[in-house]
Amino acid sequence: MAEHSFGTSCAPKFGRWLRANAAKLFGMDLPIVSMDESGNTGQNLLDPDQPVFALASISLTDEEARQIVGQSAEELHFAKMRKSRVGRQRVLDVLGALDPERAKVVPIHKRFMVTAKIVDQLVEPQARAVGHDGIADGSMLALANLWHLTSGTFCGEDKFERLLRAFVDCVRLRELEAADEFYAAVEDMVRSDPGTDLELLMYSERQMAVILAEDRQQILEPGLATVQSLIYEWAPELPGGFRVRHDNRPSAQGWVEYIRPYFDQSKPTETFTFARGRQITLPLPVEDFELRASHEHPAIQIADILASATTQTLKSRALGTEPDKFAVELEQAGLFGFVVDQVWPDPSIFDRAPVPGAPGEFDRMVNWL
Numbered sequence: 001m002a003e004h005s006f007g008t009s010c011a012p013k014f015g016r017w018l019r020a021n022a023a024k025l026f027g028m029d030l031p032i033v034s035m036d037e038s039g040n041t042g043q044n045l046l047d048p049d050q051p052v053f054a055l056a057s058i059s060l061t062d063e064e065a066r067q068i069v070g071q072s073a074e075e076l077h078f079a080k081m082r083k084s085r086v087g088r089q090r091v092l093d094v095l096g097a098l099d100p101e102r103a104k105v106v107p108i109h110k111r112f113m114v115t116a117k118i119v120d121q122l123v124e125p126q127a128r129a130v131g132h133d134g135i136a137d138g139s140m141l142a143l144a145n146l147w148h149l150t151s152g153t154f155c156g157e158d159k160f161e162r163l164l165r166a167f168v169d170c171v172r173l174r175e176l177e178a179a180d181e182f183y184a185a186v187e188d189m190v191r192s193d194p195g196t197d198l199e200l201l202m203y204s205e206r207q208m209a210v211i212l213a214e215d216r217q218q219i220l221e222p223g224l225a226t227v228q229s230l231i232y233e234w235a236p237e238l239p240g241g242f243r244v245r246h247d248n249r250p251s252a253q254g255w256v257e258y259i260r261p262y263f264d265q266s267k268p269t270e271t272f273t274f275a276r277g278r279q280i281t282l283p284l285p286v287e288d289f290e291l292r293a294s295h296e297h298p299a300i301q302i303a304d305i306l307a308s309a310t311t312q313t314l315k316s317r318a319l320g321t322e323p324d325k326f327a328v329e330l331e332q333a334g335l336f337g338f339v340v341d342q343v344w345p346d347p348s349i350f351d352r353a354p355v356p357g358a359p360g361e362f363d364r365m366v367n368w369l
Contacts, residue, residue, distance in 0.1 A: 030287055031238050034058045034065075034299035035227065036247040038078070038307035043172050043220045045110040046165060051318035055226035056105040056307035056338070057234065058098075058299045059242075065298035068097045075295040078308030088326055092333050094305050100337045103302075104233055105310050106226040108343040109318050114164045116144040116343065117171075117219050121211060122204035133359045138275040141349065147198065148345050154196060155189040163189060163198075171220055174212045182208070222343075224255040228262070229341045232280050241285045247300050248291040256289055261369050263289070272365050274357035282368055309335055 039053040058065070069076055076094075081087030119140050127134045134140035151160045166182035169175075186201045218224055227246075234242060246252050263286040271281045294300040313330045316323040323331075 031242040032245050033234055033242055034245045034303050036300050036303035036307050039311040040251050045114050051110055052311040052314045053110055053222040054105055054107040054307045054310040056303040057230045058303045059102045060299045065302055069298045076301040078305045095333050103338050104340040105306050105338045106229045106341045107310050107314055108222045112148050112345045113343050115148040118167050119144040122207045123200055125207050135362045136357045136359045145345055145349050155192040159189050170211055179208050221255055223251055231284055233340045235284050241287045243288040245290055245292050247294045272361045276355045
């Protein structure tokens with residue numbers, strides 16, 4: 001009986017532990033987590049043709065990746081493969097060969113991300129100033145969902161779209177004219193629905209002044225949010241350390257240096273607990289973050305396929321339209337089993353009590369950095 005238990009439960013766990021710590025135990029090369037993205041439209045987060053961004057990550061050696069993609073010298077690109085029946089089948093074959101424990105993807109609903117950033121930048125500081133930690137108790141996330149899911153209905157979709165675009169312009173342009181347009185949009189929505197709590201935004205002039213004074217364009221970069229999320233997910237599984245290899249895209253170059261302080265091994269180890277029980281331990285065990293050409297690394301090509309398959313499948317959900325046949329096939333192939341986190345509107349958030357985190361954790365993390 002003991003032998004049977006070990007064979008069915010302990011052995012896989014030991015295998016994962018051995019893979020995570022092999023570099024330290026035997027002097028082996030560190031594991032490499034390869035990443036690539038799909039749906040990046042820069043700071044144009046409201047592009048109706050590409051409403052979803054996704055970053056995928058793969059923990060495979062080059063040899064393991066070649067066994068999946070084959071020995072062909074031709075680089076695999078989802079955008080090309082999806083155009084033919086043979087190519088679409090190959091996408092499904094690649095996804096079918098992946099172990100969900102060694103592949104992770106994080107999608108972002110870009111329009112919802114803008115709503116969440118409005119709450120994060122203009123409302124959360126107001127709450128914190130009066131002693132309310134809306135990050136810890138989940139109330140800021142609930143407010144972002146409320147505004148995203150209902151504002152168009154009660155105030156008009158065109159008015160809500162104007163508000164979102166005006167906020168993006170405030171962050172990008174940092175001009176008073178953009179701020180004037182934003183508050184005009186807020187007033188227009190409040191007139192349409194006098195009972196809306198969007199009126200909270202009318203008291204955010206101090207927070208808006210900070211946005212205009214500082215360069216905060218990184219808050220509009222979905223790649224930054226997703227790469228942090230994925231590294232948080234990999235860190236407990238590869239505590240012995242790992243390297244990150246991302247496709248060499250201009251979009252990635254801008255935020256690599258931003259996240260390096262999270263890897264500073266000279267700082268003391270601390271664990272932070274956030275809403276929904278998520279724990280993050282810093283410094284993260286990342287030894288290196290490098291940008292490499294995808295044609296040289298098949299694991300990056302697999303990450304491209306996973307990221308692009310995710311945006312392909314979720315596009316119809318973001319737009320509220322019927323999915324195409326290939327999107328249905330991708331979902332049926334188990335694509336969502338690779339999703340480990342998401343920035344996505346969630347109507348069910350109103351049906352359950354939030355699981356709060358420890359108060360003050362966000363500020364404590366900022367101080368650590």
